[in-house]
Amino acid sequence: WEASMFKFALLLLMVFVMVGCNGTGSTMQKSDFEGKLRHCVMFKFKEGTSQAKITEIEKAFAQLPSKIPTIIGYEWGTDVGVEDLDMGYTHCFLVTFEDAKGRAVYLPHPAHKEFVALLLPNLEEVHVIDYVAKTK
Numbered sequence: 001w002e003a004s005m006f007k008f009a010l011l012l013l014m015v016f017v018m019v020g021c022n023g024t025g026s027t028m029q030k031s032d033f034e035g036k037l038r039h040c041v042m043f044k045f046k047e048g049t050s051q052a053k054i055t056e057i058e059k060a061f062a063q064l065p066s067k068i069p070t071i072i073g074y075e076w077g078t079d080v081g082v083e084d085l086d087m088g089y090t091h092c093f094l095v096t097f098e099d100a101k102g103r104a105v106y107l108p109h110p111a112h113k114e115f116v117a118l119l120l121p122n123l124e125e126v127h128v129i130d131y132v133a134k135t136k
Contacts, residue, residue, distance in 0.1 A: 036072070036133050037097045039106075042089040044125040053122055054091075060115050061093055067111035070102030071095055089127065096133075103130065 045054060058076070065071040073096030079086045097103045106112055 034133055034135050037099055037103055038131050038133050039095040039097065039103060040129045040131070041093045041095070042127045043091040043093075043119075043123060044088040045090065045122055046124045049122045057119055057122065058091070060118055064095075064106075064111055064115060068106050068109050070097055070105040072098055072102070088125070 043057075061076065062074070065074045074094070076091065076093040079090050079092070095106070097106065
């Protein structure tokens with residue numbers, strides 16, 4: 001149990017570091033997302049998943065904001081950590097909604113379901129954390 005709690009704590013720390021080190025060049029300020037619901041999704045792909053398939057999945061995820069109107073913010077990136085704490089997760093996607101109602105539209109949305117159908121055969125593990133953004 002202690003080992004799994006340690007791994008969970010490390011993963012949580014990794015998420016906070018990735019969110020706090022946003023280097024996307026976004027023009028939005030931290031306060032623009034205060035109180036917004038953030039949906040943080042990390043993927044570990046199955047061994048042998050081709051780079052072409054991973055690129056297809058990246059592009060498909062990037063299309064969701066244009067298909068699901070409740071998505072008000074979107075960013076993603078691949079692991080660039082130097083602490084060897086990624087636990088095999090290579091991709092992190094951060095989707096922002098105005099509130100939980102926005103997420104409630106997103107999860108069962110046909111475009112999201114289509115994306116999940118593309119993703120699942122290639123996915124070894126996924127980790128999701130949802131939180132309400134705070135800047136203070």
